[in-house]
Amino acid sequence: MDEDGEDVRGDLRWGTVAGLVRSAAQRYAGREAVVDGRVRIDYAQLGERVERAAAACLAAGVEPGDRVAVWAPNSLEWIVSALGAVSAGAVLVPLNTRFKGAEAAYVLGRSRARLLFVTGTFLGTSYVASLRRAASEGPGSGPLPGLPHLEQVVVLADDAPESFRTWKEFLAGGDGVPAGAVRERADSVRPDSPSDIVFTSGTTGSPKGAVITHAQTLRCYDVWSELAGLREGDRYLIVNPFFHTFGYKAGIIACLMRGATMVPQPVFDVDTVLANIAAERISVLPGPPTLHQSLLDHPQRRHHDLSALRLVVTGAAVVPLRLVERLRGELGIATVLTAYGLSEASGIVTMCRRGDPAEVVSATSGRAIPGTEIAILDPDGRPLPAGRAGEIAVRGYHVMQGYFEDPEETAGAIRAGGWLHTGDVGFTDENGNLRITDRIKDMFIVGGFNAYPAEIEQLLGLHPDIADVAVVGIPDPRLGEVGKAYAVRRPGSTLTADDLIAWSRREMANYKVPRAVEFVTELPRNASGKILKRTLRAR
Missing domain, CATH: 3.40.50.12780 (ANL, N-terminal domain)
Known part of the structure; x- marks a missing residue:
């Protein structure tokens, strides 16, 4: 309902994600917006932080339509950096926190992201070091030569390696940008402009980016909020990862719409x-x-x-x-x-x-x-x-x-x-x-994460001792489903199941790693050579 009690579609009421953030900052000004550890901010403060991040994006040279990626766990900084980038007209590219460096580098390269916000160390892993290993060589002259389009990397921490910037330094860079310029940029974004690209793997195994507009996002999650019954004053624990639509849109966007308090949980x-x-x-x-x-x-x-x-x-x-x-x-x-x-x-x-x-x-x-x-x-x-x-x-x-x-x-x-x-x-x-x-695509779901057999098979096929492989989902009491690999060894190989699982843990995100491996002499196929996965599942 609008101020006169009339029903107005979300995409028309707010126009863009930037319009939604501005509206929430005014409408719910004194209501608690985000609780992240000891940090508590209200909606007015959240609006100010997002505007400051948007100003910093302008100072960093971000233009409308540029892709800006975020590779970090659920946190206040994720919310502010993502919304700031989108308010500056950028298209958000969220990266899965379970990715290894090579997987993240692929999506960054495929989307030609110009700016990346990345966490420091998370779950004992340095994302910066992981990415540097994966993209240290290439034709680029920026912070990561293997990603020539990536001009700047901002580490969401107090320290950053040489050629990268800290979050504090990045924000300070926008202090000279007038508020009017930030507002003008936000107002120049059209509702039918892309707001985000969520990469998902298909049957080919190559991640593909689904392009969604501001209007689509706003209309969908206005509907979601209505059907779910989300309301002002709700306190929402967001465990679903922000890199996933469920976490970002049914979480952050929905809370902004209804004035709910976001409590992000990283793991x-x-x-x-x-x-x-x-x-x-x-x-x-x-x-x-x-x-x-x-x-x-x-x-x-x-x-x-x-x-x-x-x-x-x-x-x-x-x-x-x-x-x-x-x-x-x-x-x-x-x-x-x-x-x-x-x-x-x-x-x-x-x-x-x-x-x-x-x-x-x-x-x-x-x-x-x-x-x-x-x-x-x-x-x-x-x-x-x-x-x-x-x-x-x-x-x-x-x-x-x-x-x-x-x-x-x-x-x-x-x-x-x-x-x-x-x-x-x-x-x-x-x-x-x-x-x-x-x-049809054989996808299975590991604790809420979509796992695509073709992608996992492609990665397993890189192992020097694997001649042929097929992956299917099998039931798991804790995670719902996990992967099982049926593999054909190369002649003379003594590779064991434990060896292949250990190798997989080094080469792919944890949810993709097969939890079981069965070696076979050959994979069942039909007359046209397609692997009969139903036969494998029946085993």
Whole structure:
């Protein structure tokens, strides 16, 4: 509702993410905006910090449309640097904190990012050192020669290596930029301009960047906030990583819209979650089912006051009916919802509604969000009736503009009539509730992180002792699913499963690492040479 009580779509009300930040700073000025450790700031202060970061981006030469990347865990600095860059007209490229240096360098190079905000040391790893190893050689003259388009690297810490800048130094660089110039730049950004590029891997194994606009982001998460029932004064523990749409948009953007307090948590640790819920009177806790299961099963749960919790939104995996019942019954959480989305559709396609019975919440991902359509298609692209499984296709305002500078992959994903072919398999019931049953793309989900077999197979294939390999998802009681590799050794090799897993941990993000390896003499294939993954799953 606007000030006159009229319904106004989010994308029209705020126009851009910068408009949303400015509106929140005014509307919720004295309300607590972010609690990060001992730092507490209100919405007016958050608005000032974002404007200062935007000024620093202008001073650093960031132009509208430039890509600016953030490679850091959930923190106040992530929020300020990302929103500052977007307010300066840049297109945000969030990087997965589980990436190794080479994986991060690929996305930075592919997006031609001009500026990178990076954490110092996180989980015992120096991201700066990791990136330097991966991009130390190349034609560039900037801080990382292997990334010639990357002109500046800002370390979100008090110290930075030579040729990099600290966060404090970066911000100081914008002190001479007039406030009017920052406002003028923000106002020059159009609602249909790209606001972010979220890189996701497909069946080819090469990460592709889904381009989403300001208007799409605002409209989608205004709808999400309404369906979820997020409200002013809520206190939202954001454990979902900011590099993921669920963390950034259903987290930061949604909180800005409703005046909720953001409490970022950099890593999932159930003890910390429990402590935060009790100390900060957390009322909203979205996340994968594994998060909520860990919470319920923790032996010390009853020693923490969790009574403020009232809203849980989950998804990304099968949600047991028992989990929904326990959240509602044991914790007294009034609203437990499930949803389904993908980066190519702005992160949201379907969602349950408040008041849906537990059976619907657990067995389905809800119904299409307003203003969008879902079709279930047979292999020839013809629509199927309710109850019949087929490929899920989506059409609506939330479908991406395309993959960044990749018209061929875009044409393969968005086909005739503007339908996005998701590669997921499912069916709808008579009420339009969607149930996901399989994945054409073979993707599996490890503790809420999407893992793509083709990408993992490509990486495993680099091992000198591997002749052939296939990866499938297998059930795991803690993470939902994990990878299992079926591998063919090269002649004479004595490679063991432990050897390959240890090698994988050095070469790829942890969630991609196969938890099991089985060596076979050959992989099952059909007449055309395609690996029969169903046969492998059946084993």
